[in-house]
Amino acid sequence: MSRFDPRGKVNRALLVGVSEYDHTAPDPQGVNGQLPAVRHNRMLLEDALHRGGVFGAGEVRALPSPTPDDFSGALRRACREARGLLLLYFAGHAVTSTPGDELHLQMRTARVLTGNGLPGSVTFSLVLGELAESHAEQVVVILDCCYAGNAAGIWHRFDDPKRKKHKVLLLMSVQPNRCILGGDADIATPFTREVAHVLDDGGEVWLSELYAAVKQRMAEAKYKAEDNDSQRPQALAPPWDSDDVLLAAGPAPPPPPPSEPSWLRRTLARAGKAVGRLGRTGLAAALALLATGAGGYGVLVLTGDSGDCDPALELRLLTDPDLEPAMKAAADAYVASDANTTKDGCRRSGVTAYSAGAAHVVTALGEHSDPWQQPREDVNPQRDIGPQPDVWIPATRADADRVTEAQVERVFARLEPDAGPFAYSPVVLAVPKGLGAEVPPTRRSLSELVRDLKRSDGKAEVRRADPEFSESALLATVGLYGDGADVRRAEQLIARAGRPESSAVRLLCTLPEDDAADDRSAVLVPEFLLRSGVGCHSVTRAERTAAYPDDVPGLEPTFVRVRWEGGDRDAQARDDAVERFRRWLTSEDGREVLGEQGFRSATGERGLLAGKAADHGLTDSVPPADSADATRLDRTLERYGNAHGPGRVLFLLDSSGSMAGLWDGPSGGPGIIEQTLTGLGRGDEYGVWAVHGVRGSTHTELLDFGTHSRPKAEKALGTGKGGAEVRDAEADPHAALLDALAFMRERGAGDERPQLIVYLTDGEDDNRLTGDRLREVEDRARESGVPVAMVTLKSGGCDRDRPGTRVAEAAQGRCLDAGDDLVPALRDEVARTGTGEE
Template sequence: MSRYDPRGRVNRALLVGVSEYDHTAPDPQGVNGQLPAVLRNRTALENALNRGHVFGTGEVRALASPTPDDFTGALHRACEEARGLLLLYFAGHAVTSTSGNELHLQMRTARVLTGNGLPGSVSFSEVLGELVESKAEQVVVILDCCYAGNAAGVWHRFDDPKRKKHKILLLMSVQPNRCILGGDADVATPFTRETVRVLDEGGEVWLSKLYDTVKQRMAAAKYKAEDNDPQRPQALAPPWDPDADVLLAAGPITSWPDPKPSWFRRVVIAARKAAQRLGRTALSVLLALVATGAGGYGVLVLTGDSGPCEPPLELRVLTDPDLEPAMRAAADAYLASAANTTDEGCRRSGITPYSAGAAHVVTALGERSDPWQQPRDDVNPQRDIGPQPDVWIPATRADVGRAEEAQVERVFARLEPDAEPFAYSPVVLAVPKDLGAGLPPTGRSLKELVSAFKQADPKAEVRRPDPEFSDAALLATAGLYGDGADVRGAEQLVDGAGRPESSAVRLLCTLPEDDAADGRSAVLVPEFLLRSGVGCHSVTRAERTAVYPDDVPGLEPTFVRVRWEGGDKDEQARDDEVDRFRDWLTGEDGRKVLGEHGFRSATGARGLLGGKADDHGLEPSVPPADPADATQLDRTLELYGNAHGPGRVLYLLDSSGSMAGLWDGPSGGPGILKQTLKGLGRGDEYGVWAVHGLNGRTHTELLDFGTHSRARAEQALKTGKGGAEVRDAEADPGAALLDALAFMRERGASDERPQLIVYLGDGEDDERLSGDRLREVEERARASGVPVVMVTLNSGGCDRDRPGTRVAEAAQGRCLDAGDDLVPALRDEVARIGTGEE
């Protein structure tokens, strides 16, 4: 392994903090207790990594008190997405097996049964199994839990025939067979607290430095594990070779003197006393003087949490995924501002920004405020979204109306929105500069702009984040759907197989992984992201030009105070700090930060709050579309859910005699179809027709149309007697396609579920798909709204004016032949319709 700098790569950090457990003592099956300090761990480490400039925006994900399925699912996604560095952090309860050979990480539902059963836990061996198969080049695991040191033994015993485990480095909070103390709610646990301090020191922080420094500081502070044992961090395996290390942070360099010298302490104490006598003006001067002489540390001592300062009140700010980077920057600026500093030089409040899917937040605040306070096994917003927010900043004020409309039963969260939004950003179609010629910057509907863009280049694609997570995507989808009369047709304008990215930030992060896809894809995103960009890559993205549809409302972030039933013990103090943050955010200082991130004024001509439009290829002023309508957004979500619910796929497999040489093996007709089944789930309906015969019935069923297990479907496609067989007959593809279009039209008449027809053949019978018959199939396909994928196993089947090409274009589908990367392409088309693995 060589010295590893992950900057510029696709990195992921998954921070798992289990602070809340469903089963705790005195329940005989419960874990030892709740871990409120772990909530501090998670937020502190998340903030440190985001400030460290190794992980970019959107690359650090925090997972609060997950179930085992939530954890393993998130871990699998991180392993699939990471290409550079993958960092996994776990804090929570953990236990070992009776023999001590296995470490079990206990998730929210953990219980301990008689006989050493451990439901609700995930073994560290299972975690290693995921990590070694990850696509990441380097993996760092940080464990802050009881028995963390036992992970090294699990690593050594892990069966690794492919010799992949050596890319995994471990940093552990305590030596083997030791428990650590759980801490309290006010501060992070010692190991994570010291880790965050080292990461925040600035400059380059390599894993070896982090380990050595944390170990020294914990020894000097004499931190204790349970039974009064010293708590000594461990690593696998120190010391590192100077040429074999991993960079974890590279923040701005600060000069941090040793806080112990008596002269410095005397200066700080004198400064505080002077500040108390002379007030804020003198304090500002003193801060500048102390910062000059002490490299900024004096500012932290005077304004931070150390010394006589009480722990500041913590405000929780929940926002939309696309807004989180800007809100985090605003929070960081506010925390260091004079507005958040007392006359004694202490912080008034801390702020924890976090985000969750917009539709899920609306549902939780509207229908589920009760289980947010009292979580249930089936409904737990604390787990799925995060802690109860003091402030909610949705991307559109219409979300407030949607949530309030849903508050029909007992309401435990009262929403108090500001009368007006504090910023604005239009939703734009961001088009690669090489493909954007001829598109007017404004004055047309989104559907017209998308259609014109795709017609200008047959390879052009349009990408959109998930409307269930991102309000920007939901607003764009409402524009695509219009009156909702042709949802299926609107969805066919949007490309991309499988589940879309959860936010515009994530979409802009992942597209550059494929230069070709990046260069041909227009994206539906908030305009401000084209200005501020996203920090998950340092690589060059395709340059894009903003096109402004006139029928899509823009983002209008709005400040909403959230009051919780029973949350009035510190209501006045919390109100004061919320008001102070609101005044700063909506005032000159906040507008400056928002301007740096590309936002516009919420009123008037919607001019940029900072910078010049010409410098960034943007329009100087943007006439806003009509405000978002809550009812329309709810309806759009319903239509989107229907259009992306369980799908229907009908396969037509040419089984005529000419297919004999293209039948067996994974590259034969049945084998190709079998490889696409992973895109289909148990809720999807699908069937397979064997196409053969010229008179009367032109096909027979290999697999009846309905829902199926994977095993049953694969058995139907097994070649040989009793399965998929080549017939001593010719085929009539035109007649079979007409039958298939009629069949699917009947099944899709009452809903908007996605549908697809796949025809796979060798092109030998194309003479029967010509002339009037071809025109008839084209007309029927064009009117059906059902996409058709025409697959030809020989070359040239998708040349211009070939029958397969014409049918696919008429049906807004796709034509594939032997010149394409056929199996992955067809699998992607099926995955867009189905709900399976892809």
């Protein structure tokens, strides 16, 4: 037997918990349902590994509800970085398929199609291949999902001529071909709960011991899988016939104490509390005194609470995704504090901190407090957000006002918000050093700062999390839209490549995975994250300096007591626990923790509660912007939704005679447009004009403007009979672009839906787009607010001062030519406007 001790090596743990899914029943293509228990799994196991002493700071990364691309990228990074132990944990939905009995791990976007199609999933064979090729000496995979036991068969069948798979050891939550239950929304699933319990038991925990202990505990508890079958964890063959791995090495638990009089137990408990304030010298003296005067009992009391403590009442704290790391740190500090300890040395209460999308929480508390208590199939906040909170800490008091305004009838959750916030953090434009030399730190609006940045460096991008999830992103959007601003133009200032990250924390986590993107991206985030950082991985992100827009409300976290109708059974005890936590959070002890997390004072000069601003690229004194307004937040969110709803795209296809050699096949004009249609969804409107002729009408309609099925659009673009064809004529881009700009401006006059004009040409008729004619198109493009993508199928079309470049810049669009990767680049532009195909 070989025993592998990874301590002191470069280790990695990747904890993947898919608790939220985009497609769930009753959607016929959806997975069985959301898995709120998995949220607890991830947090529970993460805490256990941190305490276990095997994985060091920054070596444990949690990945909540990733897409397949997010998962694959994180897995590859972990495989590349780990040199000692690599631990992969997965909890979520999983299914099997034939042939080959493959196990499919279902990520957030998973769907189930007729004929066994499983988009949004990752095969275990692929995962196994990545792990086998990793740099790690030893790999442990822990699966808590349906059919987890099937992974062993895949391991045995895996083609591995170099015998690399033998370093991969498996621990599985259930026997093969069995489904497990989804668990309780309030606690982790049984298997993960028992794994974390054993890891936390103290001392050295080897994989073989972990398996044996979890198997025994689950048998004794009589946990059931589906169909009332016993749930029995599995291990591969088992793995320690040839290998064993150390997974935890925490402090050993104290032996059970002999009986002692209650007066002594109380004395020692009080002494134990005091030791925390004495330092090493005081600790040694106290230990000696206690050991002498109490027959050695003192050591026991100092290493653990008295065994007579009653179970502590658990408070549920719901907060914003960006605030979650800081609120967890505050909750952990409070739980261990004197304020939360009785005179007998017992813990008074625990605090479970969790988060959910800000807009979703506002809707749930304001409109769905009834189904939060009595879940329905269609509306289930317990599943989608989490348990009913005792305390809610939104990012701004305005969120509590939004809830109160929405509460009209059948209200089962009453809010009691504090009069003011307990901390402050401005939302900043965090600019990588060396990128924004001309960006002033303060006294400018957000739009002005962004334009200064882009003038300073044409390649600079600005990124923001999803305003429907992250309150800091919504506050940034308030500034971005301003008073009566053109929402379409404002949204063009934000880089958009696929679905935005759900929080500023996730944004700062994922950017370093692409060094080039990290170095060119300014990010709209709460200032405190630049001080406290993010703990999702150890990669160093680009060093940034904060610029402070004066029209963006800051984060003002506010303590809100939530009272639930019918929740009066332990109302007094719960009130006492909530009030004790509130007092501590707003006390000097609480302010010290908040200062370590990077927050500022909620009043006065808004100075940092701790540390020097210059050490983190911050400014000492920050004049706060106006507080967030509930009505404005709702309106901004509505406008954001409109701006990202179904879009409108008008394609202009140069059909003049010079295009004959650039017409057929996937690299021809019609073929390129056809390949961009995947960026458009069923609700998007689009049309295609064939541009030809220099007198009278300068275009004909290939595809009428409206919503279309893919087959209809492809038929119109087909180069056969009845489709697109080259005309024996020249083209007039000046007239065609003016017509297109007028057409799209009329279509978008009544709403804020995104729009785009795409002009695809060989550039042979650019002689009709010069001088006054070019300036007229530029002026009209600036006024219209409709971005234009100018696409030239020959090189040089986007050189400085070329007509395509000037029109695209005037319209805040993009110029592409043969020197670019045309199809994917144009598809990205179309996808920015459209909703995409499911």
